[in-house]
Amino acid sequence: MTGVVPSQDSFGTLKDGTQVSRFSFTNKNNVTVRVINYGATITDILLPDKNGTVEDISLGFDSVQEYESQHSYIGAALGRVTERIKGAKFEIDGVEYKVSANDNNIHQVHGGTSGFDRKMFTASIDDDTVVMKYVSPDGEEGFPGEVTAEFTFRLTEENELILGYTATTTKPTPVNLSNHVYFNLASHGAGNVGDHILTVNSCRHIPLDKEYIPLGDGTISDVKGTPFDLTTPTQLRERMKDVLVSNYVFEGHGKKKHVAKLELPSTGRTVDCFTTEPCMETYFSCAMRTMKGKNGASYGAYENGGICLIPMQYTSAVNMPNFPNMILQPGQTYTQTTSYKFGF
DSSP states (O other), X not given: OOBOOOEEEEEEEOTTOOEEEEEEEEOTTSOEEEEETBTTEEEEEEEEOTTXXXXXOBOOOSSHHHHHHOOSOTXXXXXXXXXXXXXXXXXXXXXXXXXOOOBTTTBEETTXXXXXXXXXXXXXXXXXXXXXXXXXXXXXXXXXXXXEEEEXXXXXXXXXXXXXXXXXXXXXXXXXXXXXXXXXXXXXXXXXXXXXXXXXXXXXXXXXXXXXXXXXXXXXEEOTTSTTOOSSOEEGGGTTTTOSEEEXXXXXXXXXXXXXXXXXTTTTEEEEEEESSSEEEEEEGGGOOOEEOGGGOEEOSSBTOOEEEEEESOTTGGGOTXXXXXXXXXXXXXEEEEEEEEEO
């Protein structure tokens, strides 16, 4: 066992009276991570800066009631399918399935009207790991098959938050799991997103149309000479408005690799992202509506906003013949490992 043993307490009750549990990790370097089993949500990431001052660098809310009433995906699990399904429909073996269209009543985004971000997970502690499980019934949000999904959380003494994902199914169905944590390395309640520096270790991306759907049957383009080129450290102030959402493509599906580094020089804080997934979405809060966050903070598009690094499979792959297959078959197990290594 190389991780930190978590503790468990109550995080309140949902509107229907369901009790929600919170799990907390704190390592020897004064790094704290907290997660709840409503939406398998990361609620807090407390991290020292270069002077030892500890701040919470993840956006979130003070109460489970706020997580329940807000539909902003902040810190939450994403599933069954992260990002969009074009036209909220797809075919498997010649059979068309229509799923809930919660994106302008046209496409589906992040699993539908009531995706994994709004589900109660069963949760337990297994040594240094928090294990959260959700069984999605056959037909939920229009998807075929009963899917059993498991999300795991570990924090190491080396300041690495390791997220594990597995899923099995009773019928062929698309599966693409992830998490929507927002980072602000100044603190969740202070600092302009544009002050951050981001490097993405990819020279290829998926061009998207104005509805964030891949072009054609799935085009992949070179980033060189475009605003999407983040292959060298780039201050986000220069790029955010042009590239609100970007999908970067990596070699080595199934192999853990270093895909991105987020930095804020004024604090010395850094986040390095590693994943086994073939794609990562960067999302900047430029379109975020103003909302009240933790400790009275006011989250907005730029000031007090956040940055998401979301490893995943190719967006809308179920409808893109040129993209790798994302259909999980009975007898197979979907697996993913993503980690965020914190520095200061």
